[in-house]
Every structure is written in structure tokens, then in C-alpha cells.
Amino acid sequence: MSQTPQDFSSLEERITSDYPSLSRRLQQTARFLLDNPQEVAFATVAQLAQQAGVTPSTLIRFSNSFGFSGFSEMQQLFRARLFDELPNYNERIHAVRTATGETPDSTQLLWEFADANQEALSQLPNRINSQHLERALDIFEKARAxxxxxxxxxxVVASYMSYALHHIEKPAFLVNGLGGMYSEQVKAIDHEDALLVVSFAPYAQESRNVAEEAHRRGIPLVVITDSNLSPLVPLADVALLVHEAEVKSFRGLTASLCLTQTLAIALGMRQDKALDRQRSSDDAGNA
Incomplete structure (x- = not known):
């Protein structure tokens, strides 16, 4: 059984190679999908079925035939393609309006973003492995900086984490690449320190380079990312996986900010508890 495609390029290759063996209706569907990837990324199943001249069940059957649980799962690959190809927000907005024929008002958009982010937050505690969370805190607590x-x-997430760590008096340094000096900043990380890298698909090359260098040097590495398929996961001592909200190809950061806030405050509580133990020990020694 062939593996389910994990990105648009793999899906495109599978559709092309399997095309001769598909039924006439599925071939018609394949042609429409590959010829109109922008529309496929945003339109509903009903809209796409009408445009393709097939039934909605045909689109679902097509996605199932390539290993997807449903059409929306396959549609995510078409959306991910646009994240890579349309980084400019104005271009992405135009793509959404062109594909859907809709221009939602500001109140409607506010409700859509609020609902999507609320759902992402409600799922966050169940998605985060509690053992991984504690292991990340162990690494941070032990680290000198x-x-x-x-x-x-x-x-945005990295800068907030730096801000929060400063407020719990944990030495923190933001690797910001000022002047293009990512490499030099990584070289300044001591083996008694720890590194947190935050990166989501399509995974910035700068983040991958920094993580690879840290891994090569044996620096304790925690990553916040969005999938077990992320290239950062094999490099990390601990990986915390976050699923962010998405509305009309725009992804949020609400869940990631909530997670970093949790890490910082939980670390602060550990530090305060350690200080209490130290005070008790000092008092006992002076008695």
C-alpha cells in the first residue's frame, strides 16, 4: 500500500503516476484539481464539485483513493502549497477572494479567527505530551541560560519567550540573526546552556541551520513545531507539537504563545520552589 502523500509535490507526483489507472470520473477530478490548485485550497467541497462537473462524493472518493481520511485532509496540502508560494499577505488575500468569490466583513472575520483560535486552545492540553513538557522544563531549569x-x-513566539524569561530572572538571549550573524550567535551558546527553536511549516532555513548546529555541538535542544514530520524533530532532545488555528490560509500563533507562557511560568514556579528549599536549608544550618 502506497504511503499517503505528505506535501503537494508528492501528491502531484502520485496523481500523475496513478492517472492512467483511475476511472473516467476520477481522471476528470484529477485534471481539475491539478489545473486549479488555488481554487482547491480554499473553496468548499460543494463549490469544487460544481466547478469540476462531478458530485461531492466523487471528490471524497478521490481523496480516499490516495490514502486521505477525507477531502479536507487532502485540501491542507493545497493550502500548504500557497503558504510557500504566496508569502505576501496581499497576494494571499487576493487568492482567497478569487477562489471563493467572497469578501467577508471585519466582524465576520473576527468571529472566524476567534472561533478557530478558541478551538486550537481547547485542544492544546491534549496535544501536548505531559512527559515532554516536564522534560523541556528539566532542561530549562538545569540550563545556565x-x-x-x-x-x-x-x-513573535520566540521574542515573547525571551521577554517572559527575563521577568522570571532566568538568563535569556534572543538569537535574532542581527547582521546575518546566526552562526556567530549559535557559537556563543555554552554547553551548560539550552536552546529553544520555534519553527512551523514551511520551516525557515535559518531555524533548521541553527538547530542542526546545536545538535552537532550537543547543546540541549527543545523545539516547538507543528508535526512529527518537521525536520527539527529528529534533532531535538524534546519536541512540543502545536496545532495552530487556520482561517482562509492565515495561521494563528495563539496556541504557541499559550505554550510558551506555560513554560515560562512553570519554570518560574520551579525556581521559586528551589529558592524556598535553599532558604529552609540555610535556616536549618544557622539554627
């Missing part, structure tokens, strides 16, 4: 790196969209 914590270095944090997040490029592009992930920079």
Missing part, C-alpha cells in the same frame, strides 16, 4: 530562536512568523 536559555537561548531562543524563531525566524519569520515564529519570531
Amino acid at each position: 536559555i537561548h531562543i530562536m524563531g525566524a519569520r512568523r515564529s519570531f
Whole structure:
């Protein structure tokens, strides 16, 4: 049994290679999907079925034939393609409006983003492995200092983590690549320190380079990412997986910020508990 495609390129190759063996209706569906990837990324099953001249069940059957549990799972690969090819927000907005024929008002958008982020937050505790969370805190507690790196969209999460760590008086350094000096900043990380890298698909090359260098040097590495298939997972001592909300090809950061806030405050509580133990020990010694 062939493996389910994990990205758009793999899916495109599978559709092309399997095309001769598909039924006439599925061939018609394949042609439409590959000829109109932008529309497929955003439109509903009903809209796409009408445009392709097939029934909605045909689209679902097509996605099942390539190993997907449903059409929406396959549609995610088409959306991921646009994340890579349309990094500019104006281009992405135009793509959404062109594909759906819709221009939602601001209140409607606010409700959509609020609902999606609320759902992502409600799922977060069940998605995070509690043992991995404690292991990440063990690494941070032991570290002399914590270095944090997040490029592009992930920079928001990394900068907040740096801010929070400073407020619990944990030495923290933001690996920001100022002047293009990512490599030099990584070289400054001591083996008694720890590194946190935050990166989501399509995984910034700068983040991958920093994680690879840290792994090569044996620096304790915690990553916050979005999938076990992330290239950062094999490099990490601990990987915390976050599923963010997505509305019309725009992904949020609410769950990731919640996770970093949890890490910082939980670390602060550990530090405070350690201080209490130290005070009790000192008092006992002075008695």
C-alpha cells in the first residue's frame, strides 16, 4: 500500500503516476484539481464539485483513493502549497477572494479567527505530551541560560519567550540573526546552556541551520513545531507539537504563545520552589 502523500509535490507526483489507472470520473477530478490548485485550497467541497462537473462524493472518493481520511485532509496540502508560494499577505488575500468569490466583513472575520483560535486552545492540553513538557522544563531549569530562536512568523513566539524569561530572572538571549550573524550567535551558546527553536511549516532555513548546529555541538535542544514530520524533530532532545488555528490560509500563533507562557511560568514556579528549599536549608544550618 502506497504511503499517503505528505506535501503537494508528492501528491502531484502520485496523481500523475496513478492517472492512467483511475476511472473516467476520477481522471476528470484529477485534471481539475491539478489545473486549479488555488481554487482547491480554499473553496468548499460543494463549490469544487460544481466547478469540476462531478458530485461531492466523487471528490471524497478521490481523496480516499490516495490514502486521505477525507477531502479536507487532502485540501491542507493545497493550502500548504500557497503558504510557500504566496508569502505576501496581499497576494494571499487576493487568492482567497478569487477562489471563493467572497469578501467577508471585519466582524465576520473576527468571529472566524476567534472561533478557530478558541478551538486550537481547547485542544492544546491534549496535544501536548505531559512527559515532554516536564522534560523541556528539566532542561530549562538545569540550563545556565536559555537561548531562543524563531525566524519569520515564529519570531513573535520566540521574542515573547525571551521577554517572559527575563521577568522570571532566568538568563535569556534572543538569537535574532542581527547582521546575518546566526552562526556567530549559535557559537556563543555554552554547553551548560539550552536552546529553544520555534519553527512551523514551511520551516525557515535559518531555524533548521541553527538547530542542526546545536545538535552537532550537543547543546540541549527543545523545539516547538507543528508535526512529527518537521525536520527539527529528529534533532531535538524534546519536541512540543502545536496545532495552530487556520482561517482562509492565515495561521494563528495563539496556541504557541499559550505554550510558551506555560513554560515560562512553570519554570518560574520551579525556581521559586528551589529558592524556598535553599532558604529552609540555610535556616536549618544557622539554627
